[in-house]
Amino acid sequence: MDVSHLLDELNDAQREAVSAEPGHCLVLAGAGSGKTRVLVHRIAWLIQVHHISPMAILAVTFTNKAAGEMRTRICDLLSINPDGLWIGTFHGICHRLLRMHAQEAGLPETFQILDSDDQYRLIRRIIKDMELDEGEYPARAVQGFINAQKEAGRRVEDIAQSTAVYQHDIQAKHLAIYRQYQAACERSGLVDFAELLLRVVELLRDQPARRAYYQKRFGHILIDEFQDTNSLQYALVCLLSTDLGPVNSPEITTTIPRNHLFVVGDDDQSIYGWRGARVENVNQFVRDFKPSLVRLEQNYRSTATILAAANHVIEHNDDRMGKNLWTDGEDGEPIRIFPAYSAEEEAEFVIGRIQQWVDQGHRLSEAAILYRSNAQSRLFEQTLLREDIPYRVYGGQRFFERAEIKDAMAYLRLAHNRDDDGAFERVINLPTRGLGQQTLQKIRTVAKESDRSLWDAVTGMLKQSELGARGQNAIHGFIDIIEQIAAHESLGSAVKAAVELSQLVAWYQKKEPPDRAESREENLAELIRAAEGYQQPFEDEQAGLSPMASFLAQAALEAGEHQSDRWEDCVQLMTLHSAKGLEFPLVFLAGMEEGLFPHQKSVEEAGRLAEERRLCYVGMTRAMQQLYLTHAESRMLHGQTSFSAPSRFIREIPENLTEAIRQSQTQSPQQMWASPAQSQSDFSLGAMVRHERFGLGMVVSLEGQGANARVQVNFEEAGSKWLVLAYANLEPVA
């Protein structure tokens, strides 16, 4: 078979990776270096050249989107549908394994997935039930604690046994909540996201035969975005590998042919440390598996100037694996830096430049405005709205996260599994059917005392007539609805029944303004349509899942699009985090200010600056042709005007790669930072200073050093305002 097409369009490094000999391989893939292409071609290479069965290949990604894209591209490349090939997210794959081995993993066959929102609600409920102070034990923090424990592979028992730290009251309480939470999950047959992974890790760890089976089956394991893996995911990879001595008993490993890991990642693009991702896993992988190493450094996206600038910024980080992006393309235009007086002016400037871009015959959708935090989108949106320019904001609520969808889904969940207490709590009185807190509390108490689910408890209480007449009626009605939904055979009609019988639409119409209610109604209609057209994945069917179970799992695992992607031509607005993996001809990094980016919290907490810098690197490398960095001297933050110096990341770009749009201030940002004249020693209490905009003022206090240095000034000309400023924005007056 002619396989030249698999290598023809690749550069040397890509070719080296795709055709790497059996053994482990680590591909360090810089931004825009064609990493997905390498993964896809590698899989095709394994199938067509090494005649590996698709069944023996496991490809893991981080998002459903990436998994879908990879599948499509493989289909295109091979022009066959590689059935049996496992491509999915860590969670998707673990879900699949648990469906196949529910019993062995200690789960009921009907187990359902608890998404973050469900998890949060459940934890809050438990904290309330335990009569703990919600101020002292915020559910969010406890949720973080529990997930962190699970991600470290720690069960309640593991922690309870490990001594000292958990003797303190707070930790002991956290642990107690964890215990209650886990018990509640088990009673209801619910599995949270971390649990999906942990159960599989435990299954493979404790059952050598199973482990051996999958080690043998998956001869080739490919993992994307390895820098984003957490401890649990790393543990899973180790368990699936035949090579990691300590976890495998010799009698088993010797009988299994060696399997191969192909890992792709970029330590410079690790931006999810705050949610448990461990860049260290990349180095750990090198130590544990001694892979061959391929660097993809040729960039096909950005101009040489943009790459040079990004390289300079990222070089300020230590502990890199080292990589230098290059291109054989053109130098392109300089990085443009705009110092705005205010955030409003920044927005106007950015949108002005976008209009110019369009006037030059380009498309709106080629322009992206990237920012550090979501709140920054507001001003841009206002300005775009005023100028009547269409735009799209990424992020926000996704389809299956919408309240009305979750409501309807709770009816379905309950119809599917009566023990789902989370679902019960959510809709037992929604729409309100006259059940008060008292009745509800009574039901909870009974359930708790008899260690039964709420559904069991309430049906029991009905039989014993332990409820008031009104409550009795209400609950009868509710039970009736659930039973009716459950009686439907097809998924589509069950969902339709859930939406109709629940009378959610009427409820929202009564409760909310017409436009809001209308959108909810549309979403519910969309839900029915989605259910009616739902095609159960082959694997789910194979695993013996009912369409309903599979639909519910899908909804939790894949929350759907943020917005219906109307393919309109519009400006793209998103956070730097959401921009990862995307590219745009024209990119604005807005709000490049100390305190905002790098964010204050990351500056304060030791060791978090490097990740901010990587985020900057990610942002810069999104740009194909033009890159603007803008910062505002003043902006409204939490209802107060605050003043900030330009971001240190601007300073880290050599001046010869940049062009200052306005030399309004005394110096360019680079000079502001570099100039020895602008240091604390040049200011003293009571000294007079001048500010470009606020005029003459007097120094009333001084604090901080370097980037965080601030001086408080009383500006008499500006109506005796006391403003806190960066030194760099002030000029001493003799």
Added chain:
DNA sequence: GCGATCTGGATTTTT
């Protein structure tokens, strides 16, 4: 059960 009012907190996000 629900609207009006008060309060506190405000990176980043996928599964």
Added chain:
DNA sequence: TCCAGATCGC
């Protein structure tokens, strides 16, 4: 400033 969540009064 702006939002969500808690609290209060009917």
